Amino acid sequence: MEVIRVPCLSDNYVWLLREPSSGLTAVVDPAEEGPVLEELNKRGWSLNHILNTHHHMDHVGANTALKRRFAGLTIVGPRADWQRIPGIDVQVGDGDTWQLGPLEFRVFDTPGHTRGHITYWVPQAEALFSGDTLFALGCGRLFEGTPQQMWSSLSKLLPLPDATRVYCAHEYTASNARFAVSVDPGNQALAERKARVDAARARGEATVPSLLAEEKATNPFLRPADPAIRKHLGFDQTAPDWEVFGAIRAAKDRF
Numbered sequence: 001m002e003v004i005r006v007p008c009l010s011d012n013y014v015w016l017l018r019e020p021s022s023g024l025t026a027v028v029d030p031a032e033e034g035p036v037l038e039e040l041n042k043r044g045w046s047l048n049h050i051l052n053t054h055h056h057m058d059h060v061g062a063n064t065a066l067k068r069r070f071a072g073l074t075i076v077g078p079r080a081d082w083q084r085i086p087g088i089d090v091q092v093g094d095g096d097t098w099q100l101g102p103l104e105f106r107v108f109d110t111p112g113h114t115r116g117h118i119t120y121w122v123p124q125a126e127a128l129f130s131g132d133t134l135f136a137l138g139c140g141r142l143f144e145g146t147p148q149q150m151w152s153s154l155s156k157l158l159p160l161p162d163a164t165r166v167y168c169a170h171e172y173t174a175s176n177a178r179f180a181v182s183v184d185p186g187n188q189a190l191a192e193r194k195a196r197v198d199a200a201r202a203r204g205e206a207t208v209p210s211l212l213a214e215e216k217a218t219n220p221f222l223r224p225a226d227p228a229i230r231k232h233l234g235f236d237q238t239a240p241d242w243e244v245f246g247a248i249r250a251a252k253d254r255f
Helices: 033-043 063-069 079-084 147-157 173-183 188-202 212-218 227-233 241-254
Strands: 002-008 012-019 024-028 049-051 074-078 090-092 097-100 103-109 118-122 127-131 165-168
Touching (some): 033 063, 074 079, 165 212, 173 241, 227 241
Parallel strands (some): 049 074, 074 090
Antiparallel strands (some): 012 024, 097 103
């Protein structure tokens, strides 16, 4: 699968996907029509599908316009929030699969950021489209969910292979890194990653996608069991992971 990063708005990333054997093309969370059309036209591609992770306008803003422009286009989105997905045709949820030619997209319900958020995993392409659930060095704000819900959602992603590339929806990595070192100051891998992120941003380069292995080693939101993070936040080893996660998320909200 070919994956093209399409910057939109101020810090959104829309992902354009092409399955070469079938020639089918999909776009994940189209925030704006113009940048998506520009990329399609540059490559001589049409558009067959839209995949939405959740209902926020910076993820579904171009749904209606693109559906009008491309005959037969179908919109796939969360069953748990279908009423807020403009133009939805196909509803999917936890355990469902959806096909782009021979490629199987596996769906996880990952509520927390919104009550109906979903995440798409494509094993054959080693790709995870995490929307606003998991970011590089971060996770989404809890607008409609609880810390317990969000930790449960993130826990579904932790067992995926380390080589999985995480295609999240925003360029938040530098600010996430500044926070991460504040709650995990002794993590050498994190310090080294922050230096690489800062250098990349200084050159105007994107920091996404990241590898899930990197996230497991350096993203504090995936590491509430870590003794050093717990000690830094004042938790002992008896506290449940979701409670420590909630304290990390609350600290980020105040940061």
